[in-house]
Every structure is written in C-alpha cells, then in structure tokens.
Amino acid sequence: MLNCNIIEVANLRKAYKSVSAIDDISFQVQDGEIFGLLGPNGAGKTTTVECLQGLRHRDSGTIRVLGLDPQADASSLKKQIGSQLQESALPDRIKVWEALDLFASHSIGAVDWSTLIEQWGLKEKRDAAFGVLSGGQRQRLLIALALVNNPKVVFLDEMTTGLDPAARRVTWDLIRAIRDRGTTVILVTHFMDEAENLCDRIGIMNNGKLAALDTPQNLINIHANLIKVIFSTERTDIDWLKSVPHVHNLSRHGQRIEVEGDGPVLALVASELVKHGIVPVDLRKEQPSLEDVFLKITGRSVVE
Amino acid sequence: MKSLLKLTWVELKLFFREPLTLVFSFALPVVFLLVMGGVFGNKPDTSSMHIYRGVGAVNYYNPAYIALVLASIGIVAMPVHLTSYRERRVLKRFHASSFSVWDVIGSQILVSFFIAILGSILLTVVSMFVYHSEAPKMWVYLIPAFILGTLCFTALGVMLGAILPNTRAAQGIGLMLFFVMMILGGAGPPPEVMGTVMRDVGKATPIWYVIRLLQDPWLGFGWNVITSLIVGGITVVATAITVKFFKWD
Numbered sequence: 012m013l014n015c016n017i018i019e020v021a022n023l024r025k026a027y028k029s030v031s032a033i034d035d036i037s038f039q040v041q042d043g044e045i046f047g048l049l050g051p052n053g054a055g056k057t058t059t060v061e062c063l064q065g066l067r068h069r070d071s072g073t074i075r076v077l078g079l080d081p082q083a084d085a086s087s088l089k090k091q092i093g094s095q096l097q098e099s100a101l102p103d104r105i106k107v108w109e110a111l112d113l114f115a116s117h118s119i120g121a122v123d124w125s126t127l128i129e130q131w132g133l134k135e136k137r138d139a140a141f142g143v144l145s146g147g148q149r150q151r152l153l154i155a156l157a158l159v160n161n162p163k164v165v166f167l168d169e170m171t172t173g174l175d176p177a178a179r180r181v182t183w184d185l186i187r188a189i190r191d192r193g194t195t196v197i198l199v200t201h202f203m204d205e206a207e208n209l210c211d212r213i214g215i216m217n218n219g220k221l222a223a224l225d226t227p228q229n230l231i232n233i234h235a236n237l238i239k240v241i242f243s244t245e246r247t248d249i250d251w252l253k254s255v256p257h258v259h260n261l262s263r264h265g266q267r268i269e270v271e272g273d274g275p276v277l278a279l280v281a282s283e284l285v286k287h288g289i290v291p292v293d294l295r296k297e298q299p300s301l302e303d304v305f306l307k308i309t310g311r312s313v314v315e
Numbered sequence: 316m317k318s319l320l321k322l323t324w325v326e327l328k329l330f331f332r333e334p335l336t337l338v339f340s341f342a343l344p345v346v347f348l349l350v351m352g353g354v355f356g357n358k359p360d361t362s363s364m365h366i367y368r369g370v371g372a373v374n375y376y377n378p379a380y381i382a383l384v385l386a387s388i389g390i391v392a393m394p395v396h397l398t399s400y401r402e403r404r405v406l407k408r409f410h411a412s413s414f415s416v417w418d419v420i421g422s423q424i425l426v427s428f429f430i431a432i433l434g435s436i437l438l439t440v441v442s443m444f445v446y447h448s449e450a451p452k453m454w455v456y457l458i459p460a461f462i463l464g465t466l467c468f469t470a471l472g473v474m475l476g477a478i479l480p481n482t483r484a485a486q487g488i489g490l491m492l493f494f495v496m497m498i499l500g501g502a503g504p505p506p507e508v509m510g511t512v513m514r515d516v517g518k519a520t521p522i523w524y525v526i527r528l529l530q531d532p533w534l535g536f537g538w539n540v541i542t543s544l545i546v547g548g549i550t551v552v553a554t555a556i557t558v559k560f561f562k563w564d
Binding site: 066094109116 | 317318321322325328329332333399400403404405407408410411412413414415563564
C-alpha cells in the first residue's frame with residue numbers, strides 16, 4: 012500500500028528537566044499538505060517541530076519524517092528538509108547572496124537561488140549585509156534559505172513575524188505556490204487568519220497536548236457551531252426572542268443585541284423582528300471563526 | 316567537504332569585515348614590533364643577564380609576535396565570534412541545515428591558519444625590512460611548531476566559545492586574557508627582567524610556551540620537547556572540554 016504520510020508522529024513526549032513540554036501527541040501529515048500547528052505561547056509547538064527537524068531529542072515515542080528517524084538519520088534528513096527557525100539570525104556582515112550560496116551547498120544537485128532572490132523580493136538587496144536589512148527583509152531571506160535546497164518538507168516557525176500586512180499576503184501566496192510544486196509545508200503560527208487562510212489542516216496545541224486536529228472548517232463546525240445574529244434597537248422588551256426556534260442565547264450590550272443560534276437562525280430572527288415591528292438597518296450575521304474555536308479549546312485569547 | 320570549504324570561504328570574508336579583529340591580528344603585533352625594535356634595537360645582549368635569550372630584541376620579538384597573532388585569533392576573535400553565533404542562533408540555523416560540528420570547527424581552524432600565515436608573513440617582512448632581523452634558522456622544526464601553536468590557540472578559542480555564556484563575557488574575558496598574555500607571557504618586557512611573581516604568572520599562560528616553541532627553531536636552538544608536550548597537552552585538554560560542553564543553542 013502506498014504510504015502518503017510524509018510525517019508520522021506517535022506518542023511523542025518531551026520534558027525539560029521535570030516540566031513536560033510535549034505530552035503524548037500523535038498525528039500524521041500527508042504529502043502536499045499545508046499543516047498548521049496553532050497554540051498559545053509555551054504550548055509546545057516549537058518543541059514539536061524541533062523534534063521533527065532533528066534539532067531536539069525526544070524522550071519517548073516514534074517520529075518518521077520522509078520515512079527517516081530525525082534522531083538516527085539526522086544528517087540525511089536535514090538535507091531533504093528546509094527550516095526557518097523562530098528568532099534565528101545570520102552574521103551581521105554576511106551578504107544576502109552569500110547566505111543563499113552558503114546554505115545551497117548542502118543541496119543535492121544544482122539550485123538556482125537567483126530565482127528565490129527575485130521571488131522573495133530581495134533582488135535589490137542581493138549585495139546588502141544581513142545587518143542592514145529591515146525586519147521584513149531578514150524574515151524573507153530566512154524563508155528563502157529554508158527553500159534553497161528544494162526541500163520535500165519545509166518547516167516554517169512564525170514565518171510572518173515582522174512582516175507588514177501586505178508582505179504577509181504575498182508570503183501566503185508564495186507558500187501556496189511552494190505547496191503546488193509538491194512541497195509539504197509545516198507551519199507554526201499564532202496568527203488565526205494565517206492558519207485559517209493557508210492551512211489544509213490545523214492542529215491546536217495546548218499545554219503540550221494536541222487538543223484538536225482537523226480542517227479549519229471542520230474545527231469551526233465542531234467546536235464553534237453557533238452563528239451570531241447582531242442588530243441594534245432601542246427597544247428593551249425583546250426577551251421573546253429567546254423562544255424563537257434555533258436561538259440559544261441572547262445578550263445585550265447597550266443598544267447592540269447579540270443572538271447566538273444555529274442553522275436557519277438568521278431568517279427566523281429576522282421574520283420575528285419584523286412581526287414585532289422592529290426593522291433594524293444593521294441586521295447581520297457573524298460566522299464563527301477559528302478564533303472562537305481557539306478560545307473555546309485553550310480558554311484564552313491568542314493575543315497575550 | 317563542499318560545505319566545509321564554502322563555510323570557510325564565507326568565514327574568511329567575515330573575518331576581514333570585522334575591523335576589531337583585524338586591528339588585533341594584523342596591526343597590533345606589527346606596531347608592537349616596531350616600538351620594541353625602535354627601543355631595544357637588534358644587538359644581542361652581551362651582559363651576564365642574557366636578556367632576550369642572548370639574541371637581538373627584534374630577532375626575539377619576531378617569533379614572539381607571531382605567537383601574539385595566534386593568541387589574538389584564538390583568544391580575542393574566535394570566542395566572541397562563536398558566542399555571538401550561539402546567542403543569535405546562527406549555530407542552530409547551521410545545525411538545522413546539516414552543517415556538522417566539524418564543518419563549523421573545521422572552518423574556524425582553516426581560517427585561523429590562513430590569518431596566522433598572513434599575519435606572520437606581514438610581521439616578518441616588516442621586521443626584516445625595517446630592522447634587518449634574521450630569517451628563521453630551522454624551517455624543519457619551525458613549520459611543525461607553527462602548526463602546533465596555531466592548533467593550540469584555535470582549540471583554546473573554540474573552547475572559550477563553547478564554555479562562555481555570552482558575547483559580553485567573551486569580550487571581557489578574551490581581552491583580559493590577551494593582555495595578561497601579551498604583557499607577562501614573553502611578548503612584552505623581556506622575561507629576564509621580570510620579577511619572580513610576574514614570571515610565574517607568565518608561565519601559567521599558554522603563550523609563554525607557544526613563544527618558546529616558535530623561538531627555539533627560529534633562533535636555531537632546536538626543538539624543545541617539553542614545551543611541545545605542554546602545548547600539545549593544552550590543545551588536547553581544550554579539545555576535550557569543547558567536546559564535552561559544545562552546544563548548538
């Protein structure tokens with residue numbers, strides 16, 4: 012049988028001194044996926060990918076990346092993967108092209124890093140030293156370095172940190188393009204929109220455990236299935252809304268009313284409002300987002 | 316092998332882009348040689364004290380300052396370089412893309428040799444041109460002495476880079492060790508005129524032995540077995556400490 016799992020993790024555990032960083036997690040990543048690991052700070056995301064990259068030794072469990080054990084076959088694995096590490100840097104005086112040329116020296120076969128320089132918007136900075144690059148330029152160079160050996164799997168840890176909103180969008184497009192060429196992408200992030208937009212599947216980590224794992228839409232459907240219907244009115248006698256079918260909750264914030272419900276709740280609420288002579292101009296519904304899922308699972312907002 | 320050579324080439328360029336290490340490795344030893352030669356000339360001391368081992372001051376200082384070049388590479392430049400690499404996660408980045416520890420350390424050794432050879436040629440040319448100092452007498456012994464001395468200071472540099480916690484510590488401790496070695500280890504005032512305590516401190520530094528290791532064949536005194544064993548021993552111990560404490564992050 013053809014095994015299309017690029018990464019297989021089973022019962023992975025890792026502790027620092029006596030503090031458990033990863034507590035028995037298992038998952039698979041399929042060939043050609045963009046797989047996201049989402050979670051609050053200290054949830055164990057970085058430790059997990061560092062175990063996969065062969066940068067840290069696990070305490071127990073099994074890991075296979077491209078069929079290799081990152082601990083036993085570290086050096087042959089590292090030639091086939093790309094890594095953009097969180098908060099890593101280069102020597103201040105190394106030039107952009109020198110860094111790409113240096114990191115390309117590991118790749119099997121020739122690599123044309125001049126294409127990468129153009130794709131990642133560093134053409135004008137080709138001869139600039141790392142130390143004089145802006146935060147965004149540095150980050151783009153570090154991502155380009157992760158891709159310079161034409162990896163089969165690329166690990167990107169907080170890749171859009173330091174990028175402005177426009178550059179983030181461009182980066183997302185580039186990551187999709189990389190995936191379309193057949194590279195599997197493992198994305199560690201704490202940006203909800205990034206995970207929701209980019210990832211085929213998302214694992215949400217909390218306290219060293221994998222709390223949920225699914226497609227963004229399924230995560231929302233399962234964990235945050237309530238739709239919000241929002242409108243404004245000066246009327247206070249609206250408790251009858253609670254008895255409308257499919258309505259679960261009702262809350263009032265000044266003139267703003269929030270109705271939580273499922274299924275056809277918008278249409279039902281709208282028709283009842285009209286019947287009661289309330290015709291709000293701002294009636295709208297809000298779909299649940301990944302952020303709601305995240306809040307529900309981890310009990311905290313991502314912005315800490 | 317390809318990675319090692321690429322990394323060495325980049326490291327060499329980075330070395331030449333760092334003004335501070337250039338001053339310590341190339342300018343400082345030449346300036347000292349010019350000053351010492353200007354003050355003491357190159358006439359051998361004929362008194363009973365046999366100052367400068369009985370040879371001319373410039374003949375004495377030329378190999379001594381070659382040892383100083385080695386010390387500046389190993390004690391001033393390398394620890395700062397390596398600790399900043401760890402601090403800024405450059406080492407971790409190397410580690411993630413299958414540069415081995417031998418690529419990292421091997422490139423440092425190769426760069427050390429290149430800088431050491433260049434610095435030594437510069438010193439010797441200045442010394443011969445300005446003070447008409449004598450050329451080395453026993454090349455057969457001088458070459459292995461130079462190789463051993465360079466390996467010794469490189470090993471010490473990598474060791475300091477491995478055990479010192481951060482760049483600030485490496486800067487402070489490196490400069491302090493360098494100046495103690497320079498002044499008391501035999502590259503400053505002639506050891507014959509120093510007091511016992513000063514001489515004992517000098518003898519506790521590696522440069523004392525590296526200077527002798529280089530001077531003996533340079534001046535035609537032969538190969539100093541005990542000195543070479545001490546320098547070799549320091550190299551082995553420093554390497555062992557590095558192997559034990561080296562960390563990527």
